Amino acid sequence: MRSLEVKNRTSAEEIKSLRLITAVKTPYLPDGRFDLEAYDALMNMQIMNGVEGVIVGGTTGEGHLMSWDEHIMLIGHTVNCFGGSIKVIGNTGSNSTREAIHATEQGFAVGMHAALHINPYYGKTSLEGLVSHFEAVLSMGPTIVYNVPSRTGQDIPPSVIHTVSQSANMAGVKECVGNDRIKEYTDEGVVVWSGNDDQCHDARWGYGATGVISVTSNLVPGLMRELMFGGKNTCLNKKLMPLIEWLFREPNPIGLNTALAQLGVVRPIFRLPYVPLSLAKRVEFVEIVKQLGRENFVGERDVQVLDDDEFILVGRY
Amino acid sequence: MRSLEVKNRTSAEEIKSLRLITAVKTPYLPDGRFDLEAYDALMNMQIMNGVEGVIVGGTTGEGHLMSWDEHIMLIGHTVNCFGGSIKVIGNTGSNSTREAIHATEQGFAVGMHAALHINPYYGKTSLEGLVSHFEAVLSMGPTIVYNVPSRTGQDIPPSVIHTVSQSANMAGVKECVGNDRIKEYTDEGVVVWSGNDDQCHDARWGYGATGVISVTSNLVPGLMRELMFGGKNTCLNKKLMPLIEWLFREPNPIGLNTALAQLGVVRPIFRLPYVPLSLAKRVEFVEIVKQLGRENFVGERDVQVLDDDEFILVGRY
């Protein structure tokens, strides 16, 4: 079902050069549908602050809470509106090979520049099964493979990465296992993005990582740009740590969702099973914003604590 | 769920000016999925021959045989690849208001320029219900309302058109009831496209129609361009009649599907319940092509009769 006409078709080489990619948040309306106006605003903030690519419907963007038609629509929308200014990487991975094939085919058809593929989480499979899964989608276009065993329950070992790296479409690995694993890959010429914001500075400047696929850059895109482009900067890295630690105290994107609502750039609406951080933690965030400087964060409103009853939790949507 | 960022956003006024719109054929692979390479080639032929807009997934494009995710993907694909050269009008209508709302929202989100909306066929409804149905989608963007009682079982009467025409998004009507009805509308300033290829010349030059939404232009886009732009031309119109009559002997798009396969521009694959025209009729088509001149038709291969067993009919896909 390939098309040769897709505009802005991107090569794996171009993807390999991206240093700052944001796993962008998906904002919602009170009935749980996408809030495209807020989304577009977030995208513009990313672009204006030097972010080079976005993961659409990643774990952070809650792709696992989307129907596939919503998901592909959001990829198509992002390509249409912002595809000339930023690389659009669709998270078309799944623990079902069928779904991954179908979504990836559709994602490339609507113009995404690259696909992000996870190994089959929860269901898991054998090493041979892992290779079969990735090979079923690699022929479709530039691909980033994503390893996050703390979510999937199964590490993608280097042997599997070596096998799939033989495909010309393989752009690289988003790796969350740590910087030693990253060094193992970069020593061999495999492109790697750190998937851990707290390690990404060291990964970039000390372990050969090309850059980061970041959650924190939703909030402070300019500072993350500086961290990835401005040379080794342990001072800035240290300054960011309280924010990063705060963000990941509960499973991501709970912290991010709460923070963006407090910053007034998205409505305080959560799709279950996510619920906002507690009042005490929200107070901490206000303090963190003051420390880092409001001007470094996205949005222009005063940061707010928000009352518990200002949040809307949506189960049916 | 509106976005203000969508590229190439088009006003209803721009849609009103289109004279030649093709209800483009959807070609298939042997397993029933879309053949995007063939589709892209068809689109390029349309653009090169002066067609100004396409209906994606219309009755001709077999939108009723698509899942909605396929349908929206095809709209997004068409916008991405050709949206700068041609207006993309998504047939996001349905006999279910819920489906029409959902699809129209998604179609505009991926960048379509206008929506085509049918009245609720098969299920039908009251006049109040018709108005409610159209009002549920009109706020989303430029809209063409489609009236074809021979398919829907229910005429959209002028009173309903008058009511919905109060919306600034209402671009006009695709009308199949005949040229007297067209005149009734154009006298009042309502923009109309003829939905009948055999009447469109007269509609354009004698009854005030803006143009045509055409099936025949899939095959002879240049001649249809001449018919809509070149001034009154009864000679050309008469010359086209044998082709048009041949095309509509069985319910559309049976004739079109058969013809495009014979011309070698799509594979001879049908999604059921459509089946190809008989051998005898396929022989007739070869003769028609000779009469009109192969060079006036799309594609570059010799026109073929094709054997019955060269056609593939797909039920599960």
Next chain:
Amino acid sequence: MRSLEVKNRTSAEEIKSLRLITAVKTPYLPDGRFDLEAYDALMNMQIMNGVEGVIVGGTTGEGHLMSWDEHIMLIGHTVNCFGGSIKVIGNTGSNSTREAIHATEQGFAVGMHAALHINPYYGKTSLEGLVSHFEAVLSMGPTIVYNVPSRTGQDIPPSVIHTVSQSANMAGVKECVGNDRIKEYTDEGVVVWSGNDDQCHDARWGYGATGVISVTSNLVPGLMRELMFGGKNTCLNKKLMPLIEWLFREPNPIGLNTALAQLGVVRPIFRLPYVPLSLAKRVEFVEIVKQLGRENFVGERDVQVLDDDEFILVGRY
């Protein structure tokens, strides 16, 4: 995907003997989901009053406003709760052969006793296409073919019925074209149910019809039972005419939906594009109920006119 284990498996012969089949209404909750408690109550009223079969998700039951998973769920639910007391005929037809195949396979898997199949409405097809469409589903189980050209835009001619009647699964035809067409079939031994309540008495007693697939029996199941089982009864037939005429003044199921809400057996909730009958017509209905006798209608509450603002119209659900 056949199963040989399905309980209460029914033969085409058993389906052929049913005289009174109700095209049962689907009631809704305020958010547009199914109101299963009201549905179950309706089903019990049908069973207690001698109705022998139900069409689930027919035109009357608004199958065209259901997602397929809702539709199959409702069939499965009906089989589970009432399949021992009444024949459950799933409307698993579609104008898309793919959808008809998929839904019919699923409907039989969850235990439905027979399928109702429409010809491809709106899209239409050739006679060969019609036969291919029906043959794609006939092997799956007992089947009733439904002909209603005023909705589909295309008559199923006797030649097609003769061809499909060669299948052992063909139970018969639901015919809306009129009693002459019915006689043509019954003279040849084809089983027919009248699809027009106003003609069903004559069809049954004068033209050889086996019975009726009825809308009116939702409201007055006992009287319709009498009409089909009690011998020729022009007096009762005449008495029912005002009700039947009232029911069909707007496209079905608008009248039925309004009436059941007025009788207090379903909530006054409409899925768009259906909207309730006007106040004037609702007043008429109260009068009709008085004339025929409240005790002949389903439910036990006083019949009400209802205010316009008591009705809820749902577009997103």
Next chain:
Amino acid sequence: MRSLEVKNRTSAEEIKSLRLITAVKTPYLPDGRFDLEAYDALMNMQIMNGVEGVIVGGTTGEGHLMSWDEHIMLIGHTVNCFGGSIKVIGNTGSNSTREAIHATEQGFAVGMHAALHINPYYGKTSLEGLVSHFEAVLSMGPTIVYNVPSRTGQDIPPSVIHTVSQSANMAGVKECVGNDRIKEYTDEGVVVWSGNDDQCHDARWGYGATGVISVTSNLVPGLMRELMFGGKNTCLNKKLMPLIEWLFREPNPIGLNTALAQLGVVRPIFRLPYVPLSLAKRVEFVEIVKQLGRENFVGERDVQVLDDDEFILVGRY
């Protein structure tokens, strides 16, 4: 959307008494659809050998590789055919609360006796989020909560179980963390099924577990019945260990799928990302069957090694 009519409605108390529940395998046809004949045969083998309940579409049954309509259809089918002989527990859990709500509602509507609910795997959430997730579905009917951190990436801690146990619908926990955790629960009166076949004997006879939700019982239901009902039997437990160890060398259900194909009770068809065990391991299985006795396994054909090319792997279905 509750129905009070559903047949064989089961109380949480009845669910609590089940000692042997099989997480039943879903067999496939060569095109990847369900093989209902093979499924029905498997179900009959389970019932005849004393299994009291089945998990439909569990991890073992590859619910994560099903579309939801397939999944609900299989639950409805199982209830229709076998619901009088065995308890049908639908795995209507999901990492998306929306999906869990929708599927659970549908599963109970088609008659399932209980739901199995996992915590949100991969996406994860906070403890408050876990409680919100389970509370969104607990009101619908009897529920088993499933804890398997090696797949989900997140342990359900006892505090969450205590909170959800306040619901009258909470039947108990399928626990994979180990027998100490099981003892903690059973000491407090919480019903637990072991989710680890290698620990279930000790769990049942030494740690208070009510029974097991088993994979191995697909293959040797009679022996597992003996293990759960026949009193402490370390000899039988030891005898089963080589089989159990073989089964779980690769992520389940890879071993089970391979074994059932070798036993000739399902076709050798795998939905990706699962692939069969290697030839060497298949040879081992033949030996294990000989050791335990062919007569203790399901099916009647000779156990086979099967060639690699006898297996069919399906990606699109």
